[in-house]
Each structure stands twice: as structure tokens, then as C-alpha cells.
Amino acid sequence: MAADAFSKTWIEAREKFLAAASAAGLDVETRTNEETSGPNGEILHADLATLGDPDARNRILLISATHGVEGFCGSGCQTAFLRSTHARHVPADTCLVFLHALNPHGFAWLRRVNENNIDLNRNFIDFSADLPLNEHYETLRPTMIVKDLEEDTVRTASRAMVTFGKAHGFGTLQEGLTKGQYVDAEGLYYGGTGPSWSNRLLREVLTNRMKSAERAIQIDFHTGLGPYGYGEIISEYDKDDPAFARAKAWLGEDVTSTRVGDSSSAALTGTTDHAFHQELGDIEGVSIALEFGTISSDDVFDATRADNWLHLNGNLASPQGRQVKADIRAAFYPDEDQWKEKVWARGEEVILRAMNALES
Numbered sequence: 001m002a003a004d005a006f007s008k009t010w011i012e013a014r015e016k017f018l019a020a021a022s023a024a025g026l027d028v029e030t031r032t033n034e035e036t037s038g039p040n041g042e043i044l045h046a047d048l049a050t051l052g053d054p055d056a057r058n059r060i061l062l063i064s065a066t067h068g069v070e071g072f073c074g075s076g077c078q079t080a081f082l083r084s085t086h087a088r089h090v091p092a093d094t095c096l097v098f099l100h101a102l103n104p105h106g107f108a109w110l111r112r113v114n115e116n117n118i119d120l121n122r123n124f125i126d127f128s129a130d131l132p133l134n135e136h137y138e139t140l141r142p143t144m145i146v147k148d149l150e151e152d153t154v155r156t157a158s159r160a161m162v163t164f165g166k167a168h169g170f171g172t173l174q175e176g177l178t179k180g181q182y183v184d185a186e187g188l189y190y191g192g193t194g195p196s197w198s199n200r201l202l203r204e205v206l207t208n209r210m211k212s213a214e215r216a217i218q219i220d221f222h223t224g225l226g227p228y229g230y231g232e233i234i235s236e237y238d239k240d241d242p243a244f245a246r247a248k249a250w251l252g253e254d255v256t257s258t259r260v261g262d263s264s265s266a267a268l269t270g271t272t273d274h275a276f277h278q279e280l281g282d283i284e285g286v287s288i289a290l291e292f293g294t295i296s297s298d299d300v301f302d303a304t305r306a307d308n309w310l311h312l313n314g315n316l317a318s319p320q321g322r323q324v325k326a327d328i329r330a331a332f333y334p335d336e337d338q339w340k341e342k343v344w345a346r347g348e349e350v351i352l353r354a355m356n357a358l359e360s
Contacts, residue, residue, distance in 0.1 A: 002344035003337040005083060006076035010038070010107040013075040014047065017100045020082035021049040033197050036105045036115035039316075044104035046201060050209065051087060052095035058358035059213040061097045061205070062351070063220040066120050066198075066272055068106015068113070072333040073292055074221030075100060075107075076340060077347035086352065091359045097209050102198050110325050111307060112332070114196055121222075122180030122191035123199050124278075125270040131193070132269045136176030137183065140164060144177065144188045148313075149306055149320070157305075158298075175266040177301070188308055191270050202272060206279035217250065217354045218276045218287040221347070223332045224300045225264040226293035229342030232256060233350060234263050234289045236273050243277075247286045250357035251350065255288065265291065290350055292343050294334050303331035 005020075007013035021028050029048040038044055062081075064074025078098050081087060090096060101107050105115040113119050125132060143157045143164070165173035180191045195203075210216050226232045233255045237244035247255045256263035273287035294300065307328045315321050329335075 001337065001341070002076075002080050003340040005080035005344065006072060006340045008335070010071065010101070010104065011042070013072060013079075013107070014045065014101065016079045017047060017075055017082075017098075020079045021047075021098070024051065024082050024087050026051060026082075031201055033104055033115070035197055038105075038108040042108060044108055046102055046104055046198075047098075047100040048205065048209075049082075049098045049100070050095060051082070051098070052090040053092065054095055054209065055212065056093050056095040057214040058091075058094040059097060059210050059216045060094065060351070060354050060358070061099060061210055061216070061218045061276075063099045063102055063202070063218065063272065065101040065103050065107045066220055067222060067224075067332070068103040068108070069110045069328060069332045070112065070221070070223045071101055071103070071107040073223045073343055077221060077344055077351075080344045081348070081351060084348070086348070086355075091355065094355055094358055095213075097205065099202070099205055102202060110329050111311070112304060112328075113190070114198060116192065116196065117185060117190055117311075118192040118196050119180065119189050120196060120198050121268065121272060122189055122270040123196050124202075124272055124274040125191060127194050131182040132180065132191070134176065134179060134181040136164075136168075136172065137181040137187070140173075140176050141184065141187060144305055144308070145186065145312075146305065146309055149309055149324075154302070154305075158302075171261075171266070178266050178268065180269040186308075186312055188304065199275070202275050203279055206275060211280055211283070213283060215358050216276075216280060216283055216285040217358065218273065218285070219350065219354065220272045220287070220289045222289050222291045223294050225291050225297060228293050228295075228334070229339045229346075230293050231343065231346035231350065232264055232291045232293075234258065234265055234291050235287070236268065236271055243286055246284070247288060250286055251288065251353050264293075265289075290347065292346070294339075295331055300331045303328040
């Protein structure tokens, strides 16, 4: 069963990935994040493996755990692919690069964010320029940063969000909540004030393992938006961007765009696709997020908000703390075989689309 490639913990996920890479005859390079450690003092690693000729003209980069707790999904797909027959039949002119656990801190701690509360998918901006503005953040901050998790407190905050949505439009609400902010280090969707450890790692991988390619595709696995178990192929391209047409030609007409407005995600700032295109320049390439649905978006947000409160004010060892961690894990990783099988079926489909497109 494909579900066997998925794991209960970050440690188990890493062990399964390393075993699958070894069984496939791959060398693995490990990067240690020395700026942090796991909840039990564990050393935290990201791992890199290359399948195929590293000098192949076509390259595919598969990334897990940009949002740490979402890493169960991407790790499962990476491991399942390495275990599959596909790993033994990679075309001679194609290479797959596996970046396992880009954000090992968030993976180990069951958080979307890294060791500095940075949402990595908002961190890939030009920090030498003025930081992006989120004009609605200050208005919406009280709906995201709550003083406690009492029912009345949470209900009041949620009602304020609905009131804002009715006044300004729910698309504006989603964008204001999630697109990223660079002023509040304790807040949700914080993009930071400089490149994080994981930011530097991804840029290193792109420069050293992808830049010499002629054509390249980056697939960044995510969870938390959309229908249960369905993987939406999300791009950040404008409608008239040649890369958007290329994404549809290579990966299918079901590719969506946050900029066009047909995606379950709002338009974001500082996502991994910015690093992809910044580091690879004029290469013929496409970067997408493969986003798998879990539970309702309202419940996902509630779990994210509660986890933020817990790490600011709560006690992780308390019954309430343990419940919050269980809730955020479930919000981004339904530990159910049906979900895992659906995820791998779609993940396999999209990876094969990428391989076939580059081979043609």
C-alpha cells in the first residue's frame, strides 16, 4: 500500500526517506539546521538525494515540508516514488532532485513555521528592497492573535473576520489574512526580515543542482486547502506570463493561478517559486505548489491560530497544549489510509506529467 510510505513523526519520515533512497542506490547529502533543535533536543536535518544523471538537461525538484507540519504529505510522496518502479525508469535526459524536509523545525515541532515563527512560503522576497505591505494586517491582527482559546474569545475573533469579509469581500479577507506580513514577528504568516536558514538552503540547491539544466520543474508539496485528498496544481503566474502557458502545456489544463483568481489560494508574497525563477534566471522552467485538501479551511485556520497562541502563551505539555498539537497535525495531515492513497495517486500523476513533459 502507498500509505506505508507515510509516517507518524518527522523522525520516522526521515528514516523511511533515507531507507528508500539507499534502496534506490542514491547518495544522500545532509544539511543540519544548527540554529534550532527538535522538541526532545533532536538534531534537525534536511536531506538531499539525486536520482538520475545530475548533468541531465531536464531536472525536476521535489520539495517537502516548506510548511513543516505539511511535510508528512510531501515526504510520503517522495518516499513512495523512490520505492516505485518509476524510480528505475527515469529517462536518461532527466534527473529528479529530492529535497526532504526544507523546514525540519516545523516538521519536528508540528508547526507550519520555522524556528523564528517565519512562514517560509512568505520568506523568498528581495530583502534589499522595501518590505511588502499588507494593508489589512493591522485591522485583521486581532482576529488572528487571540489572548486565549476560550470559546467566547475565539467566537468573537471569528465574527470579526466575517464582518470584515462582508464589508470588503471574502477574497480580500483571505488575502489580508494569508498573503504575508513583515511587521509582526509574533503574528501569523510572518515573512521575516531576512533570508532564513531554509531560504538559503533552497537557493543553494537551485544554484548547485538545477541551474545548469535546460528545462526544469519545481514541485512544492503543501496541504490544507481544497477538497479532501485532491491535489490542486497551483501557480503564482499572471495570465499573460509565458510560464503560465508553459505550466498548462506541461502539467495540464487543470493548473490554476492565484493571480488569475481560479485557485483555492489567495495571491501570496515570497513563495518558493520566487526563489526558483530568481536563481534559475531565463531557464525554461515552471514552479508549482501541489496543494492537497484536508479539512475545511475554517478549521485549518482555527488550528493554525491556536498553534500560534500556544507557542506564544501556552504550555505544550498541558492537556490543552497536547490537544492543540493534535488539532494542527490533523488539520494538515489526516492520518487516514484513504487520504494517503488519494494523495499518492495524485502526486504520482503530477510527477509523471512533469517527467513526460520534459522528455517530449
